[in-house]
Amino acid sequence: MKGSDVTVSNVSKFFGSFAALKDVSLEIKKGEFYSLLGPSGCGKTTLLRAIAGFEDPDSGLILIDGTDVSGLSPDKRHCNTVFQSYALFPHLTVFENVAFPLRIKKTPVRLIKDLVMKHLSLVQLESHADKKPSQLSGGQKQRVAIARALINEPSVLLLDEPLSALDAKLRQHMLMELDSIHDKVGITFIYVTHDQQEALSVSDRIAVMNAGLVLQVGTPQQIYENPATEFVARFIGETNIFKGKVLSREGTLNVIGIDGYGTLLVDDETPVEVGDTIVATIRPEKIRISNDQPVGDELNVVKGIVEEPIYSGFQTKYVVRVEGGERLTIFRQHANWSEGIPDIEWKDDVCLSFSARDLVIVEKSPG
Amino acid sequence: MKRNFGPTYVAPQALWLTVFFAAPLLIIVAYSFLQKGLYGGVEVVFSTQAWVDIANPTLLKVTVKTLWVSLAATLIIILLALPCGYSIARSKNQALRLFLVIVPFWTNFLVRIYAWISILGNEGFVNQALRFLGFRAEGFQFLYNQGAVIFVLVYMYLPYAILPLFSTIDKFDFTLLEAARDLGSTKMQSYIKIMLPNIKGGVITAVLFTFIPIFGAYAVPLLIGGKDSYMLGNVIADQLTKTRNWPLASAISMSMTLLTAIAVFLFAFKKPKEQQIVKDIDPLSLPNGKTTGFLHRAPGQGKKKPSAKGAA
Numbered sequence: 001m002k003g004s005d006v007t008v009s010n011v012s013k014f015f016g017s018f019a020a021l022k023d024v025s026l027e028i029k030k031g032e033f034y035s036l037l038g039p040s041g042c043g044k045t046t047l048l049r050a051i052a053g054f055e056d057p058d059s060g061l062i063l064i065d066g067t068d069v070s071g072l073s074p075d076k077r078h079c080n081t082v083f084q085s086y087a088l089f090p091h092l093t094v095f096e097n098v099a100f101p102l103r104i105k106k107t108p109v110r111l112i113k114d115l116v117m118k119h120l121s122l123v124q125l126e127s128h129a130d131k132k133p134s135q136l137s138g139g140q141k142q143r144v145a146i147a148r149a150l151i152n153e154p155s156v157l158l159l160d161e162p163l164s165a166l167d168a169k170l171r172q173h174m175l176m177e178l179d180s181i182h183d184k185v186g187i188t189f190i191y192v193t194h195d196q197q198e199a200l201s202v203s204d205r206i207a208v209m210n211a212g213l214v215l216q217v218g219t220p221q222q223i224y225e226n227p228a229t230e231f232v233a234r235f236i237g238e239t240n241i242f243k244g245k246v247l248s249r250e251g252t253l254n255v256i257g258i259d260g261y262g263t264l265l266v267d268d269e270t271p272v273e274v275g276d277t278i279v280a281t282i283r284p285e286k287i288r289i290s291n292d293q294p295v296g297d298e299l300n301v302v303k304g305i306v307e308e309p310i311y312s313g314f315q316t317k318y319v320v321r322v323e324g325g326e327r328l329t330i331f332r333q334h335a336n337w338s339e340g341i342p343d344i345e346w347k348d349d350v351c352l353s354f355s356a357r358d359l360v361i362v363e364k365s366p367g
Numbered sequence: 368m369k370r371n372f373g374p375t376y377v378a379p380q381a382l383w384l385t386v387f388f389a390a391p392l393l394i395i396v397a398y399s400f401l402q403k404g405l406y407g408g409v410e411v412v413f414s415t416q417a418w419v420d421i422a423n424p425t426l427l428k429v430t431v432k433t434l435w436v437s438l439a440a441t442l443i444i445i446l447l448a449l450p451c452g453y454s455i456a457r458s459k460n461q462a463l464r465l466f467l468v469i470v471p472f473w474t475n476f477l478v479r480i481y482a483w484i485s486i487l488g489n490e491g492f493v494n495q496a497l498r499f500l501g502f503r504a505e506g507f508q509f510l511y512n513q514g515a516v517i518f519v520l521v522y523m524y525l526p527y528a529i530l531p532l533f534s535t536i537d538k539f540d541f542t543l544l545e546a547a548r549d550l551g552s553t554k555m556q557s558y559i560k561i562m563l564p565n566i567k568g569g570v571i572t573a574v575l576f577t578f579i580p581i582f583g584a585y586a587v588p589l590l591i592g593g594k595d596s597y598m599l600g601n602v603i604a605d606q607l608t609k610t611r612n613w614p615l616a617s618a619i620s621m622s623m624t625l626l627t628a629i630a631v632f633l634f635a636f637k638k639p640k641e642q643q644i645v646k647d648i649d650p651l652s653l654p655n656g657k658t659t660g661f662l663h664r665a666p667g668q669g670k671k672k673p674s675a676k677g678a679a
Contacts, residue, residue, distance in 0.1 A: 054545055074548040087546035091564040101550040104560075152551060 003031040003187035004065040004078065004155035006051060011060030013046055020046040021057070022212040028190060033182050035191045035199040038209035039235065044192045047209075048158050051190065053077045064156065079156035080149040084164060086141045088133040094120070094144050095129040101152045119147040122181065139170050146181065156188045163198065175202055196236045200224060208232050224283075230362050233281040240287070240328050242280045242359070246272050253356060256280065261324055265299040267356035272364050279363040285331040286358040289318055290351050291344060298353040304328070306348045320350055328352065392624075399617035407611040417614035421622065426602065433598040436513065437582045440520040444528045444577050445570065447521070452532030452569070456539070465533070468526050476523070480590050483519050484510065511593035519591045520581050527580075528573035535569025536562075571635045579627055599623055 006028040013021040021043045028034045036044035049055045051062055053074035062069050069077055080101075088097050096103075098116045107115070120126045123143035133141055142162060149157060162178070163171045179202045182189050193199050199206050200220040207217045208231075216228035227233035230241060244258035254266045256278065266280050288294075294301045304322035318330045330352065332344075344350060399417050401409040455464045471479065486492050487509040494506040509515060539562060547557035563570070585600035592598075599619065606616035 052549060054548075074545070075551045075553060081546070081549045083542055083546060085540070085542055087540070087542040089543060089546070089561055089565075091567075100547070100552075100560075104551045104556060148550065 002155065002185070005030045006156060006188065006190065007061075007063040007066070008047065008051070009061045009063065011047070011050060011057040011062065013043075013050060013055060013057050019212050021050070023060070024209075024212070024214050025060075026207055026214065026217065028188060031186050031188055033179070033189045033191065033202055033204045035193060035203040035206045036209060037193055037196060037199040037206050037235075039194055041211075042209040043212040044194075044209050045160055048081075048160055048190060048192045051156070052079060052081050052158050078154055079158055080152055080154040081158040081160060082142075082145050082149045082162045084161045086133075086145045086165075088141055088144055088148075090133055092132075093129065094125060094131050094133070094136070097133065097144055098148045098151055100148065105152075115151060119151045122150070122184070123147045123177075138166050139174060142166065142174060143177075146178075150181075150185060154187065156190060157185075159189060159191045161192055161194065164193075164195075171198070178202065200236070208235065210235070226360055227281065227362055230279050230281070233360075233362050238284050238329055238331075239281045240284065242282075244278060244280070246274050246276045246278060248274055254278075254361075259324070261302060261322065261326070264359065265356040266359040266361060268359065268361045270361040270364065272361065273366065276364050276366055278361050278365075280359045280361050282354055282359045284317070284329040285333070287328065287330045287352050287354045289320070289330045289332055289344060290353070291348065292351060294351045294353040296353060299356045300354050300359070302328070302352045304350055304352060306344060306346055306350055309344065309346055316344075318344065318350075320352060322352070395617045395620055399614050399621055401614055403612045403614050405611075407607070407613060409613050414614070417612070417618040420612075420615050421618045426619070429597055429599055429602055433582060433600075436517060436520070436588075436596075436598060437578055437584075440517050440524070440581050441574055441578045443517070443521050444525050445532075445573055448525060448528035448532050448573060449570075451525075451529045452536045455529070455533045456536040457541070461537075465530075468529050471526065477586060477590075479523070480519065480586060483522070483591065487515065510591055511596075513592070513596055516588050516592040516596045516598075519587050520584060523587065524577040524581055527576040531572035531576060532566070532569045535566045535572075539566055575631060575635060579631075582627060583623065 006026075008024055008026040008028075011021055011024045012019065024043070024047060036047060038044045046055060050057050051064075053069070053072060053076075056070070064078065074081075089100065092100065095116055098119055099112050102112045102115060117126060117129070120129055123146055125140060125143050125147065128136065128140060133144065136144065142165075145162070159178070163174050166174060175198055178189075178191075182202075191199070191203065200223070203220055205217060205219055206223050208215045208223060210231055216223060216232050218226075218228075223232065224236055227236060227239075233239045233241065242256070242258050242261070242264065244256045244264070247255045247257045247263065249255065249272065252267055252269050254268065254272060256264050256266050258264055264280070266278075268280075272278060288296065288298070302322045304320040306318055307321050307327065308317075308319040310317040310319075313334075315331050315333045318332065320328050320330060322328055398409050400413060400415065402412040402414040402416065404410050451468075455461055455468070458464055474482075484491070488494070489506050489508065489510075491509075493509065498504060498506060543561050543565065544557045547561045548554070552560065583600050584598055585604060588596045588598045588601055589604075603616045603619050606612045606619065
């Protein structure tokens with residue numbers, strides 16, 4: 001595997017009295033596609049800039065391949081950045097933009113042309129070599145920025161919300177391209193984004209950040225299916241949150257008393273004790289909705305009234321007010337559809353059923 | 368159809384320019400082709416004498432010196448104004464700093480020149496201070512030489528360079544400097560190779576705003592300079608007031624105007640090519656189902672590592 005491993009160890013960074021990073025530690029493996037995911041202002045870009053060398057951490061260490069890089073200016077670090085605003089040099093052609101790092105390094109002129117064209121073909125822009133950045137579309141500018149960042153053959157590529165300026169369809173496409181560029185060059189990618197869909201679909205691992213802290217590190221599945229905190233659960237996808245008290249437990253099966261629902265059964269390995277206050281979550285697609293009778297033999301069954309059915313083609317999202325007043329969100333996929341099957345509609349009485357295993361305890365506090 | 372009032376709207380400005388710019392210029396051109404009057408003024412008799420007189424070695428020497436002094440002062444001004452404009456553009460209290468740049472304009476031009484005389488003169492503040500500190504009693508001769516002229520010219524015209532440079536640097540995208548650093552260039556390389564070409568417009572404006580008035584300088588070389596500091600402006604004034612050769616003064620003026628105009632056109636008016644803007648092509652709408660990417664997957668082929676990728 002090419003690329004470098006990056007270790008962030010107890011890094012803190014303050015801007016005035018504002019703590020952008022609070023004692024952040026991460027281990028990024030060689031060749032990994034690693035995402036830093038969080039809302040704006042969570043510190044993810046500051047962390048990326050610290051790795052690139054644009055910010056000096058106030059405390060803590062950043063190691064690239066085990067070597068401390070603190071004090072090294074950006075031009076001395078073996079990582080390159082794809083900037084959010086592309087940062088293409090407006091006075092240079094596409095070719096010269098990509099050739100810039102080589103000219104700085106004083107690469108022999110006869111080698112430059114081949115190297116630049118090779119990298120332009122990697123992003124399918126050979127035919128645009130003589131254009132100025134202002135003549136390119138957003139997607140094309142993004143590709144030039146990627147080619148330029150890769151031409152020095154860095155061992156780590158840092159991407160700062162590279163797709164945020166593109167429209168939704170193009171973003172999907174560029175994301176797949178980024179993924180395949182990652183497969184091709186095999187170096188470490190550190191990808192900053194606030195878009196959970198982007199992070200989930202391409203990352204090997206994700207670090208979810210908020211308010212300068214890393215809340216959870218894990219594979220996309222771990223982050224989505226087993227969020228570590230209520231914030232992570234809410235930030236990644238949609239979810240339903242229950243707050244209640246542990247009434248009794250048997251093995252991993254807990255009986256939780258929830259205001260408004262009576263009791264729910266939660267099958268979770270998190271060690272809790274009777275009397276603990278807990279927060280549990282369940283993803284909307286894991287709740288089954290039916291007209292009157294519960295589907296299957298799930299342990300949890302709740303009755304309610306459909307308040308908002310939101311049809312979006314491949315699925316319908318239902319907001320159901322359950323007995324007791326809470327609102328739950330349910331996704332129902334339309335795997336088969338034929339006319340005549342009674343649909344669940346606005347104001348219908350419905351039955352929600354879900355498994356005890358799909359409820360995940362994300363937070364607990366004693367007593 | 369509405370009537371086009373364009374010519375009507377432009378009329379006041381056209382009148383203004385005709386009366387106060389074109390007409391005087393034409394009068395000067397006309398004077399240069401007339402005979403000189405005995406006590407100044409002109410006789411209305413056609414003559415090319417002034418254009419013959421203009422080709423004399425003394426005048427050529429003064430022209431070369433004027434060019435040299437103007438270029439030197441302009442160069443120093445630009446070198447000082449670049450870091451100045453940069454620091455104002457990046458500072459948090461731009462308004463205050465810009466204000467400080469403009470404050471000297473509140474004082475009359477001549478008063479500011481005399482201020483320098485009382486600062487740098489033989490009995491000026493600096494010499495008094497040096498004498499007090501025990502340096503030689505007869506003092507130092509700071510004024511009345513070429514260096515003093517350049518120094519005061521730099522002081523006078525520095526704000527005219529700082530302001531346009533500030534306004535271009537303020538619009539400059541500083542991320543480009545970070546990108547250049549990221550791609551391996553040193554701080555200095557990033558300024559010279561990336562920032563300078565992108566603020567070229569501001570540099571050109573600053574050069575024009577300083578070089579042109581300095582080239583025609585009159586008061587500074589007269590009051591600060593010595594015998595050897597005469598510039599073309601002083602020669603013209605002498606022709607008008609002492610030698611009383613108005614046609615020659617007009618001819619020199621016209622030559623200077625032409626020289627400056629040619630320089631400005633060569634220096635500033637290289638028109639950039641028109642550029643077109645391209646829109647993003649929807650990758651999914653290309654013919655043959657081809658995508659613009661170098662690698663693409665068929666629909667439903669899924670992600671590269673199904674085991675490790677989001678099954679959400």
